[in-house]
Amino acid sequence: MNRTGRVLLVAALVAVVAMAFRVSWNALRDIANAIGADATAAMLYPFVVDGLMALALVATLVLVGRDRAFALRVLGTYTLASLVLNYVHGLVPKLHGATVDWGRLADWDPANWALVLLATSLPVGSIYFGSDLVAKVLHHRPAPIPTPVTNTEESTEIMRNRSTADLTESTPAPVIAVPVRMPNPVTVDFLKSTLPLKPVPTALAPTPTPAIERRAVAAESPRPRRATGRVPQSARSSRPKRTPDQLLAEARTVTADWPDAKLTAEGIRLAVHTSPANARTLRETLRSERTGKAVA
Numbered sequence: 001m002n003r004t005g006r007v008l009l010v011a012a013l014v015a016v017v018a019m020a021f022r023v024s025w026n027a028l029r030d031i032a033n034a035i036g037a038d039a040t041a042a043m044l045y046p047f048v049v050d051g052l053m054a055l056a057l058v059a060t061l062v063l064v065g066r067d068r069a070f071a072l073r074v075l076g077t078y079t080l081a082s083l084v085l086n087y088v089h090g091l092v093p094k095l096h097g098a099t100v101d102w103g104r105l106a107d108w109d110p111a112n113w114a115l116v117l118l119a120t121s122l123p124v125g126s127i128y129f130g131s132d133l134v135a136k137v138l139h140h141r142p143a144p145i146p147t148p149v150t151n152t153e154e155s156t157e158i159m160r161n162r163s164t165a166d167l168t169e170s171t172p173a174p175v176i177a178v179p180v181r182m183p184n185p186v187t188v189d190f191l192k193s194t195l196p197l198k199p200v201p202t203a204l205a206p207t208p209t210p211a212i213e214r215r216a217v218a219a220e221s222p223r224p225r226r227a228t229g230r231v232p233q234s235a236r237s238s239r240p241k242r243t244p245d246q247l248l249a250e251a252r253t254v255t256a257d258w259p260d261a262k263l264t265a266e267g268i269r270l271a272v273h274t275s276p277a278n279a280r281t282l283r284e285t286l287r288s289e290r291t292g293k294a295v296a
Contacts (some may be wrong), residue, residue, distance in 0.1 A: 021050045024082060027089035034105060035119050047124070049085075052126045053078045059133040061127045074129045083123055088115055134188055244281075247274060251282045263287060 025046045032045035056075035063071055074097040088105055089095050095105075242250070254271045255263060263286060269279035 007150050024086055027086040030089055030095045031085045031119050036115055047084050048123045048126045055130055059137050062137050063140055071133055
C-alpha cells in the first residue's frame with residue numbers, strides 16, 4: 001500500500017473512533033452521574049473508559065510478543081466494560097437525560113452492586129493499565145531490520161565461474177639464468193716424470209685377537225640386603241630374662257596399693273616392662289588372688 005492509501009486508512013479509523021466516542025458519550029456520562037459523580041467528573045468519565053481503549057489500540061500496534069498480548073487483553077476488557085455500561089443505559093430509562101441524579105443501575109441488588117463496582121473501578125484501572133502501557137511503549141526497542149543482500153546467488157555464481165586470468169595475482173616473472181664463467185684451461189705436460197708409487201701388498205696377514213675371559217659376576221640388587229647374621233652380644237639388652245615367678249613377684253610389689261579399677265593389662269605392662277601377653281596373664285593372676293582374699 002502506498003503512502004496515500006495509508007493516510008486515508010488512518011483518517012477513516014480516526015473518524016470512526018471519534019463518532020463511536022460521541023455515541024457512547026451520553027451513556028457513560030449518565031452512568032457516572034448515577035454512581036454519584038459531579039458534573040465535571042461525569043463529563044470526564046467517557047475519556048477515562050474510551051480514552052484508555054484508544055491508548056491500548058495504539059500500544060497493540062507498537063508492541064510485540066507478550067506485551068502486545070497484554071495490550072490486547074486491556075483493550076478487550078475495557079471494550080466489554082463499555083459495552084455493558086451502554087447496555088445498562090439503554091435498559092434503564094431513568095438514566096437518560098442530562099439532569100439525572102444519583103440512582104440505581106438495576107432493580108436486583110446483586111446486579112446493582114456488580115454494576116456499581118464495575119463503573120467505579122474503571123477509572124482506577126485506567127490509571128494502572130494506562131501507566132503500564134505507556135511504560136511498555138517507551139521502553140520498547142524494535143528489532144533491527146536486516147539489510148537484504150541483492151543478487152546473492154548471482155554474485156556467488158560469478159565468483160565461482162571466474163577464470164584464472166581475472167584473478168588479482170599475476171603470473172610470476174620468468175627467471176633469468178645468469179651464466180657462470182668457467183676458469184681458463186691449463187696446459188698439462190704429459191712428458192713430465194712422476195714420482196714412483198709405493199708397492200701395495202697383495203694380502204695382509206690376519207692379526208690374532210686375544211680370547212675374552214668369562215667371569216661370573218653377581219647381579220646387583222636395587223634394594224639393600226638386610227643382615228641375616230646373629231645379633232652381636234654388645235647389641236643385645238643387658239637386662240636378664242625374668243622367669244614367670246619373678247614377673248609375678250615384681251607385679252605384686254608394684255600393684256600392692258593399686259585399686260581394682262586400675263589393675264589393667266596395659267598398666268601392668270608399663271609398670272613391669274613386659275610383653276602384652278605376660279601382662280594379661282599377670283592381671284588374671286592378681287585378680288584371682290584378690291578375689292580369693294576377699295572371699296576368705
